[in-house]
Amino acid sequence: MENKAEKKGGKKIKLILIGLIALIIVGAGGYFGYSKFAKDKGTQKTSTTSQTAQTTTQAQAKTNQNQNQSYLEQIVSEKNIGLDECLVNLADEDGKRYVKTKIFVGYDKNSKLETELTEKKPLIRDAVIAVLRSKKAAEITPKNMDNLKMELIQKINPLLKKGQINNVYFSDLLVQ
Template sequence: MAKKVPKTEEQPEATPKKKGNKLVLILAFILLAAAFGFGGSYLANKYILPKKAEAAKNDKTTISKDEVLVPISKFVVNLSGNSNNNYQYIRLKVSCLVADKDASENLTKSMPLVRDSVISVLNSKTANDLLEANEGINNLKTAIKDKINQEYGQTIVKQVYITDLVIQ
């Protein structure tokens, strides 16, 4: 009879176990990575994002439920300071924040007054006035708001938002 030879590490039957071990490790790693990904997303949505949303609610620039934004169509206006036939233009689109729907309707009815106020403010500005570091655009928004309220005779516009601006 033939003698049975004990199996050694060099025999081909031992290699399938190594491939199987690698496959199990790869699958375990993938499952672990997926679990950490879902767990991290869950924790971020539960604890981090609500704090950011709450902070945004407490921001002073939020618009209340009663307030209304009134968009005003585009302006293309010559800027002042046109020396040496060097004309500069501004294209501007603004929206005005008003207290409620009634104020919105009143402002919409008075749109020629609003447009005239904005044009008169823009005609008095130079490109350098508007392009100042941090003050230029903020000063323009304040000037537009003040001029509209002055011409209207009462405070109707709470804030002016610039939605489009090109200076050429």
């Protein structure tokens, strides 16, 4: 009798183990199949989303450029201070391109800012050089000058505590 019970119990264990193994295999196959198909659809959605984001970004850049241009055209500084001549290597691949420029920063009448600009001239020149060094020769065009000016203003203003500059003027500009 014990032998019959053991055989009956052994058959049940075998059936349960076979069922579990089959369930694991079907579950793993379903998981990997779903992951593969969901990944492909997700990639398609991502590429469509990235194209939409790119288009939106380009439109925003164009709007920002127009806003920068109109902003800079409206601002005429009451005073300005020269930052001396800068000769900077550009970020082109061949490393043989450079820009030579004379820059003035414009601000409203504020004697405190004038003294601060004079005192911090080396820091401001360093910020200007850092911005120019990150550019390629193709980026320094008349079309992109307003963006470059805005980038310089955004880089210089955090350095100042007694006021803000409101414009950047290029006296000389040579890209070689």
